[in-house]
Amino acid sequence: MEIVALAGGIGAGKFLRGVRRVAAAEGHRLSVIVNTGDDLDHLGVHVSPDLDSVCHWLSGEMDRERGWGVRGETFAMMEALRANPLAPGWFNLGDRDLSTHLYRTMRLRQGATLSAVTAELARERFGIEATILPMTDDPVTTRIVVRGVDGVSEDLHFQEYWVDRKAQGHVVEVRFDGASTARPAAGVEPALTAADAILLCPSNPVVSLGPILAIPGVRSLLRRRRDVTVGVSPIVGGAPLAGMADRLMPAVGLEVSAIGAARSVADVATGWVVDTTDRDLADAIEDELPGMRVRVTDTVMRDDDVATEVARTALSVVSG
Amino acid sequence: MEIVALAGGIGAGKFLRGVRRVAAAEGHRLSVIVNTGDDLDHLGVHVSPDLDSVCHWLSGEMDRERGWGVRGETFAMMEALRANPLAPGWFNLGDRDLSTHLYRTMRLRQGATLSAVTAELARERFGIEATILPMTDDPVTTRIVVRGVDGVSEDLHFQEYWVDRKAQGHVVEVRFDGASTARPAAGVEPALTAADAILLCPSNPVVSLGPILAIPGVRSLLRRRRDVTVGVSPIVGGAPLAGMADRLMPAVGLEVSAIGAARSVADVATGWVVDTTDRDLADAIEDELPGMRVRVTDTVMRDDDVATEVARTALSVVSG
Numbered sequence: 212m213e214i215v216a217l218a219g220g221i222g223a224g225k226f227l228r229g230v231r232r233v234a235a236a237e238g239h240r241l242s243v244i245v246n247t248g249d250d251l252d253h254l255g256v257h258v259s260p261d262l263d264s265v266c267h268w269l270s271g272e273m274d275r276e277r278g279w280g281v282r283g284e285t286f287a288m289m290e291a292l293r294a295n296p297l298a299p300g301w302f303n304l305g306d307r308d309l310s311t312h313l314y315r316t317m318r319l320r321q322g323a324t325l326s327a328v329t330a331e332l333a334r335e336r337f338g339i340e341a342t343i344l345p346m347t348d349d350p351v352t353t354r355i356v357v358r359g360v361d362g363v364s365e366d367l368h369f370q371e372y373w374v375d376r377k378a379q380g381h382v383v384e385v386r387f388d389g390a391s392t393a394r395p396a397a398g399v400e401p402a403l404t405a406a407d408a409i410l411l412c413p414s415n416p417v418v419s420l421g422p423i424l425a426i427p428g429v430r431s432l433l434r435r436r437r438d439v440t441v442g443v444s445p446i447v448g449g450a451p452l453a454g455m456a457d458r459l460m461p462a463v464g465l466e467v468s469a470i471g472a473a474r475s476v477a478d479v480a481t482g483w484v485v486d487t488t489d490r491d492l493a494d495a496i497e498d499e500l501p502g503m504r505v506r507v508t509d510t511v512m513r514d515d516d517v518a519t520e521v522a523r524t525a526l527s528v529v530s531g
Numbered sequence: 532m533e534i535v536a537l538a539g540g541i542g543a544g545k546f547l548r549g550v551r552r553v554a555a556a557e558g559h560r561l562s563v564i565v566n567t568g569d570d571l572d573h574l575g576v577h578v579s580p581d582l583d584s585v586c587h588w589l590s591g592e593m594d595r596e597r598g599w600g601v602r603g604e605t606f607a608m609m610e611a612l613r614a615n616p617l618a619p620g621w622f623n624l625g626d627r628d629l630s631t632h633l634y635r636t637m638r639l640r641q642g643a644t645l646s647a648v649t650a651e652l653a654r655e656r657f658g659i660e661a662t663i664l665p666m667t668d669d670p671v672t673t674r675i676v677v678r679g680v681d682g683v684s685e686d687l688h689f690q691e692y693w694v695d696r697k698a699q700g701h702v703v704e705v706r707f708d709g710a711s712t713a714r715p716a717a718g719v720e721p722a723l724t725a726a727d728a729i730l731l732c733p734s735n736p737v738v739s740l741g742p743i744l745a746i747p748g749v750r751s752l753l754r755r756r757r758d759v760t761v762g763v764s765p766i767v768g769g770a771p772l773a774g775m776a777d778r779l780m781p782a783v784g785l786e787v788s789a790i791g792a793a794r795s796v797a798d799v800a801t802g803w804v805v806d807t808t809d810r811d812l813a814d815a816i817e818d819e820l821p822g823m824r825v826r827v828t829d830t831v832m833r834d835d836d837v838a839t840e841v842a843r844t845a846l847s848v849v850s851g
Contacts, residue, residue, distance in 0.1 A: 255636040256575065287605045287626035288633070295656035298634045306607035306626040313608070314618045316575040336615035 212239040212530065215406040219246045219419020220261045221278045221453050222445055222512075223412035224268025229518025230410060231269060231341060233526065242342040242402045243269075246414070247325065248353035248387055248422030251370050253302050254292075256312040257319055260370070261419065262329055262345060263311055270337035278453060280305045301375040311336065324348040326396045342398065346423045349393035353418050355459075356384035369418055378455040382462035385417055390425040403432050408529045410522075411442030413510065415451070416475040417459040424479070433479040437502070441482030441528045443510060443521060444469040448488040452511065470496050477503060482528030484521060486510040504528055532559040532850065535726040539566045539739025540581045541598045541773050542765055542832075543732035544588025549838025550730060551589060551661060553846065561661040562722045563589075566734070567645065568666075568673035568707055568742030571690050573622050574612075576632040577639055580690070581739065582649055582665060583631055590657035598773065600625045621695040631656065644668040646716045662718065666743045669713035673738050675779075676704035689738055698775040702782035705737055710745040723752050728849045730842075731762030733830065735771070736795040737779040744799070753799040757822070761802030761845045763830060764789040768808040772831065790816050797823060802848030804841060806830040824848055 214234055216227060227243060234241045246261045260279070267273040272281040284305035293300045304312065311332060318328040325345045333343040353369035357380030364383065372378060403409060414420050424430045433440060446469050451457055457467045465471040469489040473480075477500040484506045485492060493505040506528060512518040534554055536547060547563060554561045566581045580599070587593040592601040604625040613620045624632065631652060638648040645665045653663040673689035677700030684703065692698060723729065734740050744750045753760060766789050771777055777787045785791040789809040793800075797820040804826045805812060813825040826848060832838040 254633040255640050256633065281611075285605060285607045285626065287607065288629045291601075291627035291656075292630035292634065295630070295634060295652065297651055297655045298630070299637075306605065306629075307611035309608045309626075309629065310612035310615070310618070313574040313576065314612065314615060320575050331617050332615065335617045336611075 212237070212407040213402070213405050214239050214241045214408045214410065214526070215402045216241065216243045216410040216412055217414075217420055217423050218243050218261065218265050218412040219414030220249075220264040223261070223414045223419070224264050224273060225512040225518050226412045226443060226521060227265060228268055228515050229512070229520070229522035232515060232519045233522045234341075240342075242344060242398070244344050244346055244399055244402065244423060246419045246422050247345045247347060248351050248390075248418060249369050250350075250352070251302070251368055254299065254304065256304070256309070256316045258302075258304070258312050259315065259325070259329075259345070262343065263308065265343060266311075266333055266337045266339060269339045269341060269343075272337065281307050284308065302370060303374075324396070326398065342402070344398045344402065345396050346399065346429070347393040347426050348396050349389060351387055351389040351393050351422055351426070353422055354386045354388055355382055356386070357381060358383050373455060378458050382458055385421070385459060385462055387422045387425045390422060391427065393426050395426050395429055399426075400428065400432060403429070403436055406436065406439060408526055409433065409436055409440040410525055411440065411476055411480060413443040413445040413452070415445060415454050415456045415459065416465065416472050417456065417463055420476065430479065437479055437481050439529045440480045441484065441525045442473070442476050442480045443484040443525055444472050444486065444489065446472045447486040447510060468492065470499070473500060473503060482506065482525065484508060484510060484525050532557070532727040533722070533725050534559050534561045534728045534730065534846070535722045536561065536563045536730040536732055537734075537740055537743050538563050538581065538585050538732045539734030540569075540584040543581070543734045543739070544584050544593060545832040545838050546732045546763060546841060547585060548588055548835050549832070549840070549842035552835060552839045553842045554661075562664060562718070563661055564664050564666055564719055564722065564743060566666055566739045566742050568671050568710075568738060569689050570670075570672070571622070571688055573690075574619065574624065576624070576629070576636045578622075578624070578632050579635065579645070579649075579665070582663065583628065585663060586653055586657045586659060589659045589661060589663075592657065601627050604628065622690060623694075644716070646718065662722070664718045664722065665716050666719065666749070667713040667746050668716050669709060671707055671709040671713050671742055671746070673742055674706045674708055675702055676706070677701060678703050693775060698778050702778055705741070705779060705782055707742045707745045710742060711747065713746050715746050715749055719746075720748065720752060723749070723756055726756065726759060728846055729753065729756055729760040730845055731760065731796055731800060733763040733765040733772070735765060735774050735776045735779065736785065736792050737776060737783055740796065750799065757799055757801050759849045760800045761804065761848045762793070762796050762800045763804040763841060763845055764792050764806065764809065766792045767806040767830060788812065790819070793820060793823065802826065802845065804828060804830060804845050
């Protein structure tokens with residue numbers, strides 16, 4: 212069976228460890244299409260936070276407690292950087308992570324596509340068997356427009372909003388600059404077309420799945436594959452398990468709930484996995500969203516066993 | 532008094548700590564013009580080994596034992612990089628050093644000149660009072676052509692020759708690509724013109740001082756300032772204290788001795804400091820090179836006290 216997952220960062224990483232275990236046990240192949248709207252050029256290096264996060268989690272090098280980066284990470288570069296008051300110190304670049312950023316940046320400058328570099332890193336640096344695909348090789352940047360208490364609006368890179376501003380301010384707009392002219396990376400459409408199961412990871416519907424679905428052709432292709440597509444709700448008990456979806460969903464008219472998140476993908480998914488906390492919403496979701504089958508399970512992925520059960524539950528919607 | 536020094540890497544660094552101490556004690560100002568022929572773009576970052584070395588030594592952050600880099604340096608990035616067999620692992624980039632490379636690269640990409648970035652780093656990152664000037668803001672690259680035992684020639688970047696190949700092979704040519712069209716960086720000519728004393732640090736005459744003197748206008752200006760210019764021999768007892776000058780000097784027709792090194796700068800220097808080991812060469816140098824006054828002192832700079840004495844000795848030639 213060919214399994215394809217659409218992924219953002221940490222929530223996706225936890226879930227994908229379960230998917231990978233099921234795939235390995237049952238001889239399925241796994242491809243992951245990853246959001247690159249969070250990518251940024253910082254200190255001259257190209258950082259792809261979600262690609263890195265997915266690679267860290269699938270390789271087992273992730274720092275489960277901190278949620279991002281690799282275990283045993285050190286920050287000697289940052290410490291020295293902060294000795295220079297002229298240097299931008301707001302975005303943390305770990306020493307070990309830097310090897311990935313530097314390799315990626317070098318290869319991109321040599322003319323390699325992000326897809327090619329991602330494949331090299333996944334296989335050679337991280338030893339990952341799954342196919343890791345950036346959503347696009349073209350530059351797409353998620354911008355967040357916030358209005359402060361003083362009424363002044365600011366147009367921020369997603370990472371500035373999230374890391375530097377700690378998601379402060381009222382979000383009035385979310386844009387994916389470059390998305391309308393971006394093309395899906397080479398492997399994306401073939402993978403979606405050939406998939407026996409497509410999984411929407413429990414990722415931020417606005418800034419993780421949103422950019423992937425905004426790449427021309429992807430959403431319409433997914434609609435045609437709706438019968439094999441299942442999502443896992445990133446919202447549990449009316450709040451995200453991690454991140455700032457609660458501040459972004461209202462800005463695009465989505466209720467911060469398992470049902471609100473389901474609405475955002477109702478045109479592309481036939482299955483929706485919600486946490487046991489949200490058991491009561493199952494009927495409401497199926498009533499409101501025709502053709503959507505809801506499954507209920509523990510989706511708070513404390514460990515790989517829970518993640519594996521979530522993966523099995525999601526796959527059960529489309530594979531019997 | 533205005534003191535200007537021409538500098539390469541480690542030997543220069545040790546000497547400059549002595550010069551700085553004399554300058555501080557006697558109220559002189561110090562400017563250092565630094566070789567950039569060793570600069571390389573590696574892993575997408577712009578590395579300026581000699582500029583960094585001079586800054587490390589003048590700031591006191593140098594690792595005196597290893598000779599390069601900063602004390603307490605770690606190599607977590609390199610360790611992770613080497614986990615990727617596709618990544619070039621031959622050039623060591625320390626984690627703390629990386630903060631300098633990254634800041635420099637970022638600023639150069641923003642359009643800043645190397646001079647401007649160097650001034651920012653020297654002042655803000657390293658707290659150095661002296662003026663640190665790259666010899667040029669234009670790209671100049673020292674290339675070493677070596678012939679192996681198999682008779683095949685290879686044209687290598689200086690760092691490939693030195694770090695990757697460990698100075699193996701017979702050197703048949705040394706080139707400074709880009710030098711003939713490079714312009715001295717903005718402050719270089721004014722500093723040399725205004726100098727009351729010009730010091731040639733005990734640096735490799737071929738690949739450290741050579742590139743600086745190859746920048747159009749510099750050598751001719753120095754000839755006009757010969758009466759205030761003094762060099763310190765980098766060769767002691769017929770061998771360099773560090774580096775590979777013994778393999779490069781023959782390739783450009785220079786004898787590997789205090790006299791050979793003196794010959795390479797006889798047109799621009801009126802003073803030459805040799806080590807006590809080479810006391811016997813003093814008369815021969817003065818006889819062969821008219822107008823060259825030789826001073827003898829201990830030039831093996833184990834510590835700042837020795838370096839200070841070398842600096843005082845060099846300055847004594849031109850300031851009384």
